[in-house]
Amino acid sequence: MGRAPCCDKANVKKGPWAPEEDKQLKEYIEKHGTGGNWITLPQKAGLRRCGKSCRLRWLNYLRPNLKLGDFSDDEDRVICSLFAAIGSRWSIIAAQLPGRTDNDIKNYWNTKLKKKLLGLPPSHRKPHHHHQQQQQPLFFPSTLETTASFSSSAPDLEGIPISSYLLSHSTPASAFPLPQIPGGRVMLGGPQQSCSSSDGISTQICNGGREHIVLDNSLYGGLEIEKMLLGGRSLGCNSEEIKAIVCPSSDYLDGKDGARRGLLTRSTSLVVREDHFDSRGA
DNA sequence: AAAGCCACCAACCGCAGGGAG
DNA sequence: CCTCCCTGCGGTTGGTGGCTT
Numbered sequence: 003m004g005r006a007p008c009c010d011k012a013n014v015k016k017g018p019w020a021p022e023e024d025k026q027l028k029e030y031i032e033k034h035g036t037g038g039n040w041i042t043l044p045q046k047a048g049l050r051r052c053g054k055s056c057r058l059r060w061l062n063y064l065r066p067n068l069k070l071g072d073f074s075d076d077e078d079r080v081i082c083s084l085f086a087a088i089g090s091r092w093s094i095i096a097a098q099l100p101g102r103t104d105n106d107i108k109n110y111w112n113t114k115l116k117k118k119l120l121g122l123p124p125s126h127r128k129p130h131h132h133h134q135q136q137q138q139p140l141f142f143p144s145t146l147e148t149t150a151s152f153s154s155s156a157p158d159l160e161g162i163p164i165s166s167y168l169l170s171h172s173t174p175a176s177a178f179p180l181p182q183i184p185g186g187r188v189m190l191g192g193p194q195q196s197c198s199s200s201d202g203i204s205t206q207i208c209n210g211g212r213e214h215i216v217l218d219n220s221l222y223g224g225l226e227i228e229k230m231l232l233g234g235r236s237l238g239c240n241s242e243e244i245k246a247i248v249c250p251s252s253d254y255l256d257g258k259d260g261a262r263r264g265l266l267t268r269s270t271s272l273v274v275r276e277d278h279f280d281s282r283g284a
Numbered sequence: 285a286a287a288g289c290c291a292c293c294a295a296c297c298g299c300a301g302g303g304a305g
Numbered sequence: 306c307c308t309c310c311c312t313g314c315g316g317t318t319g320g321t322g323g324c325t326t
Contacts, residue, residue: 018294018320041311057312058295093314108315109293 015050019059023049027056028064036060062103069101073110081107081115 015023030047037043040053049056062068073081077099084095090111092104099107 016296039311052296054297054312055295061313062294090315104314105294112316113292 013050014052014055016052016055019063023051024059024064027051027059031060031064058105062105067101068103069099073102073115077102078115078118081111082119085111 026047026049030043034046036057037046040057042053044051044053044056047056051059080098081095084091084098088094090108092108092111096102096104096107
């Protein structure tokens with residue numbers, strides 16, 4: 003039994019948006035808002051488009067405060083670090099980059115950043131100027147392959163280069179058959195393992211399936227994240243939770259307390275601690 | 285100059301989650 | 306609870322255009 007289509011496909015226009023359609027959609031939303039219902043919006047706005055298509059167009063191209071143009075090195079680092087930690091959760095990653103959309107980031111990752119991390123030669127196309135500056139892979143090959151230290155009870159998994167991992171797993175959060183943890187590095191040693199590297203992220207899996215992720219580069223301001231795993235599967239965080247984890251300026255970091263605990267969705271627990279890195283001078 | 289290749293990106297598709305009834 | 310509906314997400318596709326031969 004198939005799902006009912008979200009719209010009348012026969013009467014719906016597909017393909018690239020015309021400038022008039024953009025104008026029509028933008029003007030309608032600016033005047034009336036989305037009304038909380040994208041399905042009926044195109045009809046109200048006089049557009050022969052699927053509601054999902056309108057939503058996508060608005061979110062990705064028409065809404066205000068969108069950031070256009072090249073990704074900065076800082077943005078690269080945020081994307082890479084979060085990808086390493088949580089996998090291809092583009093919406094969460096996008097939430098950390100104001101003005102960027104998940105689609106943007108996903109495209110950027112798939113077409114450019116992944117190749118840069120893998121150290122593949124640049125495309126024959128003219129690369130973005132600020133990307134030309136950095137010929138070295140960003141951090142996976144240079145840290146996990148050469149400086150990372152592993153202690154593991156699963157030697158057959160030790161030392162898998164992240165580049166090999168990336169080549170075969172574009173979706174680390176869902177690709178592993180064993181305890182599935184967002185981010186390939188967490189999995190590299192199997193259960194009861196630890197992995198640390200100079201890229202600012204280290205992870206541990208303790209007895210009982212407790213996942214322990216430590217982010218200590220300056221980007222994060224030094225935070226410790228501890229997540230409980232349920233049923234051998236790492237559970238997701240929503241964007242606010244991740245924001246609490248990775249934003250140095252977030253309210254989570256403004257107070258004096260050494261540790262604060264917030265309850266995550268689906269019974270995942272989270273500990274955000276500042277004191278862990280105070281002694282490291284991170 | 286033309287053809288072919290391929291990187292890039294906008295947009296589509298299907299699925300999962302969550303809320304309402 | 307259960308079902309239905311809507312939204313949001315992530316993977317994938319197809320068109321476009323730049324580059325190479």
